[in-house]
Amino acid sequence: MKNILEQQDLRKDGMRxxxxxxxNHAFLENDPVLKVKSYIxxxxxxxxxxxxxxxxxxxxxxxxxxxxxxxxxxxxxxGGIIIPDDLVVDRKIINAEVFIGTHPFLSDKSIESTxxxxxxxxxxxxxDTVLVLISGGGSSLFELLNDEITLDRYRxxxxxxxxxxxxxxxxxxxxYLFSKVKGGKLKNFLCxxxxxxxxxxxxxxxxxxxxxSGPLSDPPDERLISKTVKKFGKKxxxxxNFEYKKDLKNCDAENNIIIRNEDFVLGISEYLKARGHRILxxxxxxxxxxxxxxxxxxxxxxxxxxxxxxxxxxxGGGETSVKVRGNGIGGRxxxxxxxxxxxxxxxxxxxxxxIGTDGIDGPSxxxxxxxxxxxxxxxxxxxxxxxxxxxxxxxxxxxxxxxIITGRTGNNVSDIFVGYVEKI
Amino acid sequence: MKNILEQQDLRKDGMRxxxxxxxNHAFLENDPVLKVKSYIxxxxxxxxxxxxxxxxxxxxxxxxxxxxxxxxxxxxxxGGIIIPDDLVVDRKIINAEVFIGTHPFLSDKSIESTxxxxxxxxxxxxxDTVLVLISGGGSSLFELLNDEITLDRYRxxxxxxxxxxxxxxxxxxxxYLFSKVKGGKLKNFLCxxxxxxxxxxxxxxxxxxxxxSGPLSDPPDERLISKTVKKFGKKxxxxxNFEYKKDLKNCDAENNIIIRNEDFVLGISEYLKARGHRILxxxxxxxxxxxxxxxxxxxxxxxxxxxxxxxxxxxGGGETSVKVRGNGIGGRxxxxxxxxxxxxxxxxxxxxxxIGTDGIDGPSxxxxxxxxxxxxxxxxxxxxxxxxxxxxxxxxxxxxxxxIITGRTGNNVSDIFVGYVEKI
Numbered sequence: 001m002k003n004i005l006e007q008q009d010l011r012k013d014g015m016r017x018x019x020x021x022x023x024n025h026a027f028l029e030n031d032p033v034l035k036v037k038s039y040i041x042x043x044x045x046x047x048x049x050x051x052x053x054x055x056x057x058x059x060x061x062x063x064x065x066x067x068x069x070x071x072x073x074x075x076x077x078x079g080g081i082i083i084p085d086d087l088v089v090d091r092k093i094i095n096a097e098v099f100i101g102t103h104p105f106l107s108d109k110s111i112e113s114t115x116x117x118x119x120x121x122x123x124x125x126x127x128d129t130v131l132v133l134i135s136g137g138g139s140s141l142f143e144l145l146n147d148e149i150t151l152d153r154y155r156x157x158x159x160x161x162x163x164x165x166x167x168x169x170x171x172x173x174x175x176y177l178f179s180k181v182k183g184g185k186l187k188n189f190l191c192x193x194x195x196x197x198x199x200x201x202x203x204x205x206x207x208x209x210x211x212x213s214g215p216l217s218d219p220p221d222e223r224l225i226s227k228t229v230k231k232f233g234k235k236x237x238x239x240x241n242f243e244y245k246k247d248l249k250n251c252d253a254e255n256n257i258i259i260r261n262e263d264f265v266l267g268i269s270e271y272l273k274a275r276g277h278r279i280l281x282x283x284x285x286x287x288x289x290x291x292x293x294x295x296x297x298x299x300x301x302x303x304x305x306x307x308x309x310x311x312x313x314x315x316g317g318g319e320t321s322v323k324v325r326g327n328g329i330g331g332r333x334x335x336x337x338x339x340x341x342x343x344x345x346x347x348x349x350x351x352x353x354x355i356g357t358d359g360i361d362g363p364s365x366x367x368x369x370x371x372x373x374x375x376x377x378x379x380x381x382x383x384x385x386x387x388x389x390x391x392x393x394x395x396x397x398x399x400x401x402x403x404i405i406t407g408r409t410g411n412n413v414s415d416i417f418v419g420y421v422e423k424i
Numbered sequence: 425m426k427n428i429l430e431q432q433d434l435r436k437d438g439m440r441x442x443x444x445x446x447x448n449h450a451f452l453e454n455d456p457v458l459k460v461k462s463y464i465x466x467x468x469x470x471x472x473x474x475x476x477x478x479x480x481x482x483x484x485x486x487x488x489x490x491x492x493x494x495x496x497x498x499x500x501x502x503g504g505i506i507i508p509d510d511l512v513v514d515r516k517i518i519n520a521e522v523f524i525g526t527h528p529f530l531s532d533k534s535i536e537s538t539x540x541x542x543x544x545x546x547x548x549x550x551x552d553t554v555l556v557l558i559s560g561g562g563s564s565l566f567e568l569l570n571d572e573i574t575l576d577r578y579r580x581x582x583x584x585x586x587x588x589x590x591x592x593x594x595x596x597x598x599x600y601l602f603s604k605v606k607g608g609k610l611k612n613f614l615c616x617x618x619x620x621x622x623x624x625x626x627x628x629x630x631x632x633x634x635x636x637s638g639p640l641s642d643p644p645d646e647r648l649i650s651k652t653v654k655k656f657g658k659k660x661x662x663x664x665n666f667e668y669k670k671d672l673k674n675c676d677a678e679n680n681i682i683i684r685n686e687d688f689v690l691g692i693s694e695y696l697k698a699r700g701h702r703i704l705x706x707x708x709x710x711x712x713x714x715x716x717x718x719x720x721x722x723x724x725x726x727x728x729x730x731x732x733x734x735x736x737x738x739x740g741g742g743e744t745s746v747k748v749r750g751n752g753i754g755g756r757x758x759x760x761x762x763x764x765x766x767x768x769x770x771x772x773x774x775x776x777x778x779i780g781t782d783g784i785d786g787p788s789x790x791x792x793x794x795x796x797x798x799x800x801x802x803x804x805x806x807x808x809x810x811x812x813x814x815x816x817x818x819x820x821x822x823x824x825x826x827x828i829i830t831g832r833t834g835n836n837v838s839d840i841f842v843g844y845v846e847k848i
Binding site: 296 | 711732
């Protein structure tokens with residue numbers, strides 16, 4: 001990942017620099033290459049395995065594989081990873097092959113790569129250990145569909161569900177029905193090998209059934225599936241009789257989350273604390289609409305200033321959602337920045353930053369933004385309101401030199417919010 | 425200290441028990457005996473000292489001395505401590521003498537004990553190491569007045585200042601002028617020995633100039649002294665020409681804070697976190713009137729529930745102040761409990777506890793209280809309002825079995841607030 005502090009067209013004055021340095025530090029501390037490497041090096045049982053095969057998929061698959069490679073070297077017999085097609089990396093890696101998939105929508109490319117990846121490591125015996133490197137984005141990069149459904153119909157159904165307000169759990173439930181690898185079904189292909197996953201969680205609450213649709217987890221809740229099929233069945237033509245565990249072989253997998261949102265929140269908190277700053281840690285798991293979340297965080301940060309009566313930093317993490325209202329460019333993090341600073345009052349002095357840890361905020365090329373009172377002075381609340389009515393957050397924040405651009409980070413633990421309150 | 429969980433007339437149902445256990449745990453973890461012992465045992469330079477003399481004063485002096493005794497044994501040549509006259513302890517300790525002083529007001533008893541204590545360890549040479557055990561309450565337990573002032577006049581001046589709204593810093597500034605031991609002047613008596621203090625901080629922000637009026641610290645700010653003398657000079661007859669560092673010899677002292685409010689806040693947070701609970705840490709240094717602080721904390725805790733949408737515990741620490749309005753019995757912590765629960769709305773489900781870590785809340789015999797919706801049901805808001813108009817908080821909280829009684833704890837790091845939010 002590029003060092004944020006080196007970006008030219010980004011203001012880095014005063015406490016903005018402290019925030020950017022803390023964020024940079026958290027990325028270094030939670031680097032997937034190092035985290036995977038050190039995790040494996042501590043596991044003597046993995047190091048001692050006879051035959052190790054490694055597969056991976058998701059936005060962090062490339063970095064995770066490099067970590068595994070550094071720890072295991074030539075003990076990796078073979079393997080492969082599926083990465084997003086827009087990821088610019090050296091596509092030759094040692095002992096394994098790099099395949100390409102699409103994100104956020106499933107395509108023939110992803111399915112083809114999944115087939116190749118699985119056949120690459122087959123056949124597997126009891127002598128084999130399969131390391132599975134899982135990160136967010138895996139849902140659409142890694143998929144094999146049931147014979148009952150075509151890609152075209154699958155797409156229509158999921159699009160229909162999204163248009164009708166399905167949430168991630170409901171989508172996941174239906175994806176499980178149509179898939180040969182989701183909700184634990186990947187185990188069918190890997191048994192009887194020993195299966196160990198290393199996971200980077202991009203999911204609030206870190207429930208592994210929802211990370212890359214849980215290829216090695218338990219299946220989604222049976223009642224959730226029935227309810228979802230009932231709810232969207234007619235509207236989205238899900239005419240499908242399902243048996244809950246029909247395709248599920250009975251074999252074990254060991255799942256290990258090695259990086260999660262909370263690691264970033266704690267990393268940033270500790271960094272700022274060590275530099276003598278006062279901290280309010282709002283924790284991970286902050287979820288909801290950008291409009292609500294930005295308002296709630298602003299209110300809490302106002303009240304906390306009144307409580308302790310001195311400047312401080314606040315840190316939180318989670319995942320917001322944004323209602324797209326026009327054809328402007330920008331994602332939930334950039335919009336979060338604008339909405340937050342809109343909530344502040346004239347005399348208040350705030351800095352606020354919202355970033356997506358994968359480095360790409362929605363359809364923009366930005367990681368996120370960092371705003372303050374200068375942003376308001378440059379743009380004015382009236383203008384920001386106009387931009388927001390068209391979901392345009394990139395253009396205004398570029399004008400105030402508030403856009404953070406890194407490109408894909410090779411990490412993915414959802415979003416991080418950091419703020420500084422100087423005066424209320 | 426008595427185990428809170430063993431108190432009969434205290435409700436301990438549901439999450440109230442979690443809070444009480446967490447508080448109990450923090451007291452065990454921050455026990456002054458153990459903390460002093462382990463601190464000294466880690467300092468090989470202290471252990472190697474040729475001749476060690478130990479003096480102490482404050483609400484925790486007895487426990488701190490026991491810790492020093494356990495670490496140093498017969499290496500303590502001699503020493504003594506001054507403790508509050510209401511402290512029930514075994515008054516025979518090994519290698520040192522126990523003196524009695526008064527708290528919170530200075531008396532002849534305190535002055536006499538201070539004279540005896542200092543003469544006990546005199547004379548001192550370069551060969552001596554003096555360990556000074558300092559804790560809150562030391563301001564009135566340990567004092568020698570200047571020849572210019574009588575105890576009677578000293579009392580009149582400080583009472584006049586308090587009645588005219590002087591804060592702790594202003595009181596401290598004037599005390600320094602009248603004292604032979606405050607604001608670093610104790611060093612005059614201990615030089616040329618090596619001087620090392622161990623301090624339990626009861627002061628928000630942990631500025632050692634304000635803990636027991638800083639007998640080994642730097643003096644208060646010179647400008648603060650001038651301003652205070654100007655402000656209260658006429659009204660309170662402080663006709664006193666002062667020279668800032670007149671009585672101050674140039675010798676060194678090493679000051680070490682070994683327990684502070686933040687240790688309790690972190691101890692409670694970590695305990696609850698380890699038991700799988702979600703935490704909002706509001707930090708130490710929460711200061712202000714009970715009315716304001718209870719309202720601010722309630723607002724933040726409401727908003728934070730809305731932000732994360734699930735039950736959680738919050739923890740904070742600091743020191744509140746309360747305006748006495750009648751002749752009822754109760755201190756700032758009991759009143760904080762009542763005011764907090766008064767702020768909650770009908771459907772909200774809260775538990776809230778406020779305690780004084782010394783075990784004695786103002787003029788009551790209670791450490792503090794713990795309230796919830798049941799408290800409101802038993803008492804009604806109307807009745808609580810009546811009680812509060814007479815500053816009576818002990819009686820109503822006894823009715824709802826919400827009073828925590830331990831007696832003096834032998835610790836003293838100001839106040840702790842813990843709450844649980846279940847529903848908003």
